[in-house]
Amino acid sequence: MLIILVLTLAFVGCxxxxxxxxxxxxxxxxxxxxxxxxxxxxxxxLPPRGINDGRGFAVLGxxxxxxxxxxxxxxxxxxxxAEPVGVSFISIPGCASIAINGNFLYxxxxxxxxxxxxSDPFNAIEVDREPNLYxxxxxxxxxxxxxxxxxxxxxxxxxxxxxxxxxxxQCYIE
Numbered sequence: 001m002l003i004i005l006v007l008t009l010a011f012v013g014c015x016x017x018x019x020x021x022x023x024x025x026x027x028x029x030x031x032x033x034x035x036x037x038x039x040x041x042x043x044x045x046l047p048p049r050g051i052n053d054g055r056g057f058a059v060l061g062x063x064x065x066x067x068x069x070x071x072x073x074x075x076x077x078x079x080x081x082a083e084p085v086g087v088s089f090i091s092i093p094g095c096a097s098i099a100i101n102g103n104f105l106y107x108x109x110x111x112x113x114x115x116x117x118x119s120d121p122f123n124a125i126e127v128d129r130e131p132n133l134y135x136x137x138x139x140x141x142x143x144x145x146x147x148x149x150x151x152x153x154x155x156x157x158x159x160x161x162x163x164x165x166x167x168x169x170q171c172y173i174e
Contacts, residue, residue: 023168029147031164033070034156040093040110045124048074048086058100063087063121065105070094070160073107075121090116090124094159108134110157140173147172 053069064078072092076084094110103119104127115128139151141161147169151158 021172023170024147025168027147027166027169028163029149029166029169030141030144030161031149031166032151032155033159033162035093035110035159036156040157040159041112041129042091042093043109043114043116043124043126044091045122046089046091048076049089056097058098060100065098065100067095067098069096073098073105075118087121088124090118110134110159111136140171145173 051066051068051074052071054066054074055069056067058065059078062077062079064076064084066074066076068074068089070093072095073090075087075090077087078084090105092107092109092114095107097108099106100118103117105116105118105124107114107116109129111132111134113130113133114126116124117127118124136158139158141148144161147166148161148171149166149169150171
């Protein structure tokens, strides 16, 4: 019995380990989007602007609301659905989804659930905030395969990920 155990350990111990992935000088991958704690919770109404990454929408009456992933909400006058007209943009860092009930828009602001009074679409007003209702974003880009810049919490809150060039990338997902 002892001989079998010794032989088993000898063969397991001799197994070759996979080669370490060489670190390139630069690589294309995902970079963390950092926000400081004040910037991360600051919600402001701004003039209309272009949509970068439209992901979801809601319609209430003649108004169209489009989520610009991690950036905020675009508000459009939608009386003519063939030609919606931009009304304003509500900058909401980390926003990913919305719901609307009457004059209230419910949206995530990073990990918080925020209620905004949108009765005046040119001046959304924060009326309630439920802190830490949503989990913190993962410290790696979920669903990504390839290089990414490692998240460093000392640089700020993680708001999401964006494509870019990484110098000496240390993190990789297969």
